[in-house]
Amino acid sequence: xxxxxxxxxxxxxxxxxxxDEVLLNGxxxxxxxxxxxxxxxxxPFNIKQAVIYYCGPTKTPRGKxxxxxxxxxxxxxxxxxxxxxxxxxxxxxxxxSRSKEVRQAIKKYKAVYFLAYAGCGALISKYVxxxxxxxxxxxxxxAIYKLKVKDLPLIVGIDAKGRSIYA
Amino acid sequence: xxxxxxxxxxxxxxDLCVKANCVLRQDILRKLKAAYRQEKNSRAKKxxxxxxxxxxxxxxxxxxxxxxxGLPIVFITLGQNVKITGELKKAVLKGIExxxxxxxxxxxxxxxxxxxxxSTYRGAVMHTDIVKGDKLKIxxxxxxxxxxxxxxxxxxxxxxxxxxxxxxIINAVKSSGADACPxxxxxxxxxxxxxxxxxxxxxxxLKNINAKRSRFERDLERAIGRLSIGPMGLGGKVTCLAxxxxxxxxxxxxxxxxxxxxxxxxxxxxxxx
Numbered sequence: 001x002x003x004x005x006x007x008x009x010x011x012x013x014x015x016x017x018x019x020d021e022v023l024l025n026g027x028x029x030x031x032x033x034x035x036x037x038x039x040x041x042x043x044p045f046n047i048k049q050a051v052i053y054y055c056g057p058t059k060t061p062r063g064k065x066x067x068x069x070x071x072x073x074x075x076x077x078x079x080x081x082x083x084x085x086x087x088x089x090x091x092x093x094x095x096x097s098r099s100k101e102v103r104q105a106i107k108k109y110k111a112v113y114f115l116a117y118a119g120c121g122a123l124i125s126k127y128v129x130x131x132x133x134x135x136x137x138x139x140x141x142x143a144i145y146k147l148k149v150k151d152l153p154l155i156v157g158i159d160a161k162g163r164s165i166y167a
Numbered sequence: 168x169x170x171x172x173x174x175x176x177x178x179x180x181x182d183l184c185v186k187a188n189c190v191l192r193q194d195i196l197r198k199l200k201a202a203y204r205q206e207k208n209s210r211a212k213k214x215x216x217x218x219x220x221x222x223x224x225x226x227x228x229x230x231x232x233x234x235x236x237g238l239p240i241v242f243i244t245l246g247q248n249v250k251i252t253g254e255l256k257k258a259v260l261k262g263i264e265x266x267x268x269x270x271x272x273x274x275x276x277x278x279x280x281x282x283x284x285x286s287t288y289r290g291a292v293m294h295t296d297i298v299k300g301d302k303l304k305i306x307x308x309x310x311x312x313x314x315x316x317x318x319x320x321x322x323x324x325x326x327x328x329x330x331x332x333x334x335x336i337i338n339a340v341k342s343s344g345a346d347a348c349p350x351x352x353x354x355x356x357x358x359x360x361x362x363x364x365x366x367x368x369x370x371x372x373l374k375n376i377n378a379k380r381s382r383f384e385r386d387l388e389r390a391i392g393r394l395s396i397g398p399m400g401l402g403g404k405v406t407c408l409a410x411x412x413x414x415x416x417x418x419x420x421x422x423x424x425x426x427x428x429x430x431x432x433x434x435x436x437x438x439x440x
Binding site: 019034055056057058059060061064067068069070072073074075095096097115117118119120121122123125126138140141142153155165166 | 210214217218220221222224225228229230231232233234235236270271272273274275283285286313316344345346347348399400401430431432
């Protein structure tokens with residue numbers, strides 16, 4: 001199993017193939033529907049080589065780093081994704097399939113789309129070592145958080161050559 | 168005449184919200200474990216293993232099974248000899264707010280669907296049935312919207328045969344693909360009116376998935392299995408854990424069919440007072 005870290009390097013990205021299992025390390029940003037709607041206008045963090053995790057966690061129980069935090073359906077973000085890839089986004093983590101446009105944009109900008117274990121939010125919370133709000137606090141669960149993850153298990157869904165695990 | 172206080176209902180609803188969100192239904196867990204034993208595809212088996220481990224962690228640490236703690240759907244079966252002191256609806260809504268707060272669940276409900284705005288714990292879909300007797304049964308089903316978004320509905324001609332209906336149901340699952348957290352539980356409502364068929368499809372999801380299924384249900388389970396979507400959409404044998412169907416009388420001119428897909432984390436909890 002490959003271990004990779006953020007910010008994602010071109011070498012790491014090009015070494016990934018759809019279907020590969022990887023362990024992700026470093027900082028990633030949560031962002032889902034409403035945050036994407038805003039981000040296409042202005043991105044509130046450095047998006048160069050960054051990874052966005054399509055996730056809206058539950059509230060954090062006392063004594064824990066984060067609550068349940070599994071992936072949400074990626075295809076709802078499809079309309080916004082090419083614009084973010086153009087600005088330097090290199091990785092996305094979510095669940096399910098992506099549109100043809102997103103697949104082409106992933107290929108064009110040499111990025112990667114990962115799948116996280118879907119419907120396993122309690123399990124995934126164990127891989128989060130730090131969570132810090134970054135922007136859009138008014139969006140509640142849809143706000144952007146910076147998460148530090150350690151060995152988060154993922155599967156490459158779409159690689160930089162545009163190959164998809166679902167195709 | 169039995170008297171039940173509104174405060175009692177609030178407390179029970181709050182407890183049911185926590186239980187439903189943190190403890191996976193036993194019938195679902197049992198089926199997942201059987202699926203894990205059967206699965207040969209290594210990636211699919213790993214995904215099923217993660218799902219089972221997730222349920223264990225959620226129960227042990229009182230964490231939500233899924234971060235999408237859903238839109239609460241509440242089924243109330245009220246015996247006509249029960250007298251409630253206070254307001255039933257208010258008591259239920261208050262219980263949901265309390266339970267969701269206590270469980271640190273996600274505020275996933277927005278008050279106005281068009282204006283959107285801030286998400287809250289306020290709001291639930293409530294179905295109330297009045298029956299004979301002096302018992303009050305409450306069921307809370309937190310329904311995630313990744314799968315709810317894949318619901319489908321169609322008014323068939325009354326001359327449509329079972330094969331046409333099967334095709335529609337199979338296609339609903341096919342178009343859900345990997346998006347809605349397979350392996351799925353497929354709830355189907357056949358009959359009634361347009362609105363009622365949707366309700367029946369939800370009620371179908373409350374049935375025990377290990378109980379004896381009809382031939383129609385088993386045929387559908389086999390056909391859906393052949394789609395080979397598999398856990399997380401990674402292929403393999405287990406695309407659906409079960410198909411459950413509810414039927415109801417309908418009009419001579421029509422045949423409503425509603426499909427309500429559930430992700431593998433089908434959550435509900437009940438209590439009878």
